[in-house]
Amino acid sequence: MRFNPSFSFIKKSRIFFIFSIAITVLGIITLAMFGLNYGVDFKAGSNVDISVSKSMVGQKEAIEQYLKDGGFAKSTVTVGSDRVGIRFDDVLQSDKETQLKKDFAEKFDADASMEVNTVDVEMAKELQLNALKAMFVASIGIIVYIAIRFEWRFAVAAVISLAHDAFIVISLFSILRLEVNLPFIVAILTIIGYSINDTIVVFDRIRENMRFAKIRSPQDLAGIVDSSIWQTMTRSINTVLTVFIAALCLFIFGSESLKMFSLAMLLGLLSGAYSSVFIASPIWYVLKSKQKPKPAANKQATP
Structure with a gap:
């Protein structure tokens, strides 16, 4: 059985154990302080996925301002070249969903298609x-x-x-x-x-x-x-x-x-x-x- 005598994994194992324990302790501290940033799948809210026909890059601030002025619940907006994602912390009601679809078509992209996924608390x-x-x-x-x-x-x-x-x-x-x-x-x-x-x-x-x-x-x-x-x-x-x-x-x-x-x-x-x-x-x-x-x-x- 041949192995590289210049490096022994067993002789150096203490170093790696200490390194892993340190990372584990740091992880426990961060989890205790900040927790996890759960998506809609694990907490109540609505996730809106919008497929757009033109690039929305540079439109993030405009979309955020529209949501704020429109009286929508707290949300997080992500913008890609052909897709816009909006995550609402609260469940998006049917009247707000209809308003969002209508206003987005008028203000940003008339050919956009929208999919809404809602998860309740239970x-x-x-x-x-x-x-x-x-x-x-x-x-x-x-x-x-x-x-x-x-x-x-x-x-x-x-x-x-x-x-x-x-x-x-x-x-x-x-x-x-x-x-x-x-x-x-x-x-x-x-x-x-x-x-x-x-x-x-x-x-x-x-x-x-x-x-x-x-x-x-x-x-x-x-x-x-x-x-x-x-x-x-x-x-x-x-x-x-x-x-x-x-x-x-x-x-x-x-x-x-x-x-x-x-x-x-x-x-x-x-x-x-x-x-x-x-x-x-x-x-x-x-x-x-x-x-x-x-x-x-x-x-x-x-x-």
Whole structure:
């Protein structure tokens, strides 16, 4: 088993543990102070998606002023080259919806088409609960699979790594005040699936190398983990780059509705690649190194 002796992931693991703990603590503080910027999917309100026939770039202030003068509820306006999005914090009543459609056609674009999505309070609460259930069920399923397929130490290391990935993305969205909606939840679940796939590849190589290794000391075990990570490094880098480029293109060229999804994917891919190498495998090493050696079988003396 060959590995790069110039860098040991296990010897440097303390640094990465401290780094990840620091990010986690910062995330907890920001979440406690600012919370998440929930979209209409997770709180009551209306989201208006307007497809326009001409560019609205530079018209944001005019649209905001019209909404203010028109007596509309508090809103957030986003303007693209061919699309305008308006998020109202309160449910848009039917008379206001009719007024908005009529006035927008008269003042901004006569050929614009408008779609209104409204979420009431009860539906928002139900969506929040279902999103949490989906993430919980996915995590439990992963724990059960890895515990059966490998061993409980691999399962514990994998779950800590997955929680680390999801929490980093959630924390960054909280710090940057980015909108959290249903596509964001889909992105988190996708990140969990991708990250566990990358982690299992490393775990499988560790298990294979353990079959033919003679472990006499923690140093021998550390050598196996380092060797396994280096053996899968090329595959991990290629996979990350391939998916990252696809997500980056989706972020740059995709529609406004996919911006938050693709951004969450980009952040999650980087976090997942990092945790698979620097968090999951070292945690397994820590747990495995504390395992008590099995007592040798007593040999009966020959007469």
